Amino acid sequence: MRLRIDLAYDGTDFHGWARQNGQRTVQGEIEAAIARVLRLDPSDVLLTVAGRTDAGVHASGQVCHIDVDDDVLERAIGHMSGVSASEALHRRISRLVPSDISIFSIEKAPEGFDARFSASDRVYVYRVADGVTKRDPRLSRMVLRADDVLDVNAMNRAVKATIGLHDFGSFALPNPGGTTIREVKFAAWQRVPHVQLTPENVYTGGAEHNSTQAVGAAPDGGHAYEIDFAESGLLTFTIIADAFARNMVRSLVGASIAVGRGKKSVDWFIDKVNDPEREGLTGPAPACGLTLERVNYPSDELLAERAEAIRAVRTLR
Known part of the structure; x- marks a missing residue:
């Protein structure tokens, strides 16, 4: 089974994405976590990434994939019940990776998906x-x-x-x-722009509040809520x-x-x-x-076609 992994990381303390002997890398940390959960040798775990970031570069929407045999993936479930093997893997490696990596989701990839070559x-x-x-x-x-x-x-x-x-x-x-x-x-x-959180743009939430509305009384005529976003x-x-x-x-x-x-x-x-x-x-x-x-990425039916086309060496024609 091919799994798509969506993730983010603060690249400050990493020597880039790609695994390197003796260096702390994003790929190395995630592969080590997967190997531990699935009881594999780390050398048998290989991630393919959409974009290999350099040392110090961050990602808030990185994508990678991994191919795993179905019986091996089932090892992630363990004592969990009512969850898929991919969701079990997601939960377990999320606890193992360091705090400067966040795993957003792990899902079965559609047919023809390649994290690197299918990207539009x-x-x-x-x-x-x-x-x-x-x-x-x-x-x-x-x-x-x-x-x-x-x-x-x-x-x-x-x-x-x-x-x-x-x-x-x-x-x-x-x-x-x-x-x-x-x-x-x-x-x-x-x-x-200097966008501020003010009483006029506080959203109370809930189906019965489908508009912006301040919650409670605003002290100091509302100026206390005028906070610039970071x-x-x-x-x-x-x-x-x-x-x-x-x-x-x-x-x-x-x-x-x-x-x-x-x-x-x-x-x-x-x-x-x-x-x-x-x-x-x-x-x-x-x-x-x-x-x-x-x-x-393009729609699912175009993933394989895109991957094949992008492998060709580009020219200016």
């Missing part, structure tokens, strides 16, 4: 607290601090050039036997593509910030997109600000 696109967000942002120290592990006031308009004029099919060789490294050709579907910088004021770079090459997003962010600081021009950025030679003038931005937010 991936969504990454990079978060920056620049010079006009009130920095929340609670977000320090997932936000880059930049003391400059960044020119968002210039940054957006630059990243607009990335949309479409391009060779991102000036921003990324190819995998062995692969290319740096990728199709970007969306790329934009924006500042998170991300208010941050700069975010959202990019959606069919796939990403190594260091691609962080290098695009690093070049964008150089433009936003006025150290590089928009034309310089556009030239880097049009000329896929990695000249080394801008390195990748720090990993801490980057999160894999979501992996999208």
Whole structure:
């Protein structure tokens, strides 16, 4: 049986996703937990992931899959009753993985599903607290601090050039036997608005309350409820593509910030997109600000077709 696993992790203390001897990795922790529950040798457990994140990169919507024999999966049930084997596995490994990993669900995957090759696109967000942002120290592990006031308009004029099919060789490294050709579907910088929790937008819940309504009396004329959400004021770079090459997003962010600081021009950025030679003038931005937010898949009947198509080596044609 092929199982789909949806999960999230704080990548700060991991040496990336991929298992490495002597290093703490996300894959290594989850595979060890599965091996323990199913009474397998860890070398017999292999996860396939949608996007292999680098050291320090986070994920809030990562997806992976694993193939397990039915009789082996049944071992997860143990003394549990009234639950499926996949749900039993979910409950047991959720207790075993460290606190910087959350397993959201484990379910039987539809026919043709491949966590990596069936994906239609991936969504990454990079978060920056620049010079006009009130920095929340609670977000320090997932936000880059930049003391400059960044020119968002210039940054957006630059990243607009990335949309479409391009060779991102000036921003990324190819995998062995692969290319740096990728199709970007969306790329934009924006500042998170200052959304507040106020008496006017408190939802009481329940079928009988299908509208917003404050609960109880609001002290101080309601000002006590005016609380900014944690991300208010941050700069975010959202990019959606069919796939990403190594260091691609962080290098695009690093070049964008150089433009936003006025150290590089928009034309310089556009030239880097049009000329896929990695000249080394801008390195990748720090990993801490980057999160894999979501992996999208086509409808079930197109999963196998998508997986077959994406395995082909891409060209600019």
